[in-house]
Amino acid sequence: MFRRRWSPTSKAFAFLAVVAAVAAYGLVRGYAARLEALRPVVGTMRPVVVAAAPIERGTVLTEPLLRVAEIPSSFAPPGALPTVTLAVGETLGSDVAEGEPVTRTRLGAAEAGPIASLVPSGLRAFPVVAAMPPGTVRAGDRVDVYATFGGPRPYTETVATGLEVLVLLGDEGADVTTGITSNPSPGPSLVLLVSPDQAERLAYATAFADLAISIAGPAEGVAE
Template sequence: MPRLRRPRSPVLLLRQVAAAVLVCLALVLALRPPPPGPAGPVAATTPVVVAAADLPAGTVLTAGDLAAAELPTDLLPSGGTADAEGLTGRLLAAPVRAGEPVTDVRLVGPGLWSAVPDGQVAAPVRLADLAVATLLRAGDRVDVLAAGVAGPTPSPAVEVVATSALVLTAPTPAVPDGPAAGAPAGGGLLVLAVSPDTAARLAAAAATATLTVTLGRP
């Protein structure tokens, strides 16, 4: 004769259900991602005007060349400004990369003069071989050579008209397209720091000869 199973106790069934619920709750808590920690201190920022695109030396700044940005205060270079209107119409003395703050030393004016050693002047020099100018960078030291015809004879003469001149600004590499394709931006114009006498010799040589440079140690 088959034995009859006794019905489960409601209390036992309730305990089993409660245990299953607790196990599921423990799994949910274990798999839940940890709550986000407290936010760190927010770095202080300062508004500053930056270049909206790569700009070559010799650019006359327009509103479209400039953009506003917020940079960390402790990383902000000196000489920056938040006044875009005050920069409009100014002439770049050196190339500026997109996103780079437009500081006073990148402009023709007092900022550029701050890099000129005492007793010297800033002298513009345009080289005969424009590609040579793109090899130079601010801070280089160069000797300037003038090549021309000495007197009525056709034999060329080369004269050193400046020695160890400090390069203040140099043009950017060649323009990639357009009518001026292949030419350095800014026309290959250098600005050198030299003595007043040397600046006079450079001006005289530029009127009668072609100029080039040799590089020395910066």
């Protein structure tokens, strides 16, 4: 009976193969053990609805815009939705990046008004009349608001800076998403996205001062 004889080189390769297999097995077992040790920290995996692509604020959600991802329960944000059907038909209250969870706090009722459905939770929409030429400001721009108070010694103070223009409203059919009315007098209303405190300051300034608006550049920061 013929017996194959292993050369020293073949024996060396076989030995290395066995060593590699044992090492790989050890690495896999070690990785599994580490995952098991982390389970109490990160929690079990749970389904969470996320954006399948970037979605803009004000979009009525449909199934193709959403998907379900499995993430550790400890990383799931409050109000996370487990199924796509719970989000379909709702209006998104803030921009969402691809892969970002869609939570209940980001959803507005589909029957909400055209402006209310665009306002994220905790913020307010405040209209300010601005005498500006057509096309000067568009939704998404950021502006600063100043108030000039009269009296023996008039003075001007900054009411708020970096406010986002939510929509534009005019007297004669203004485009509420992209441009302003062609009627420049008294001017369109810029509906600004503000905090409750900023809304209070703007209300006071509107009642007792003349308001002026400056337009911030695209690289400016958030509202103050």
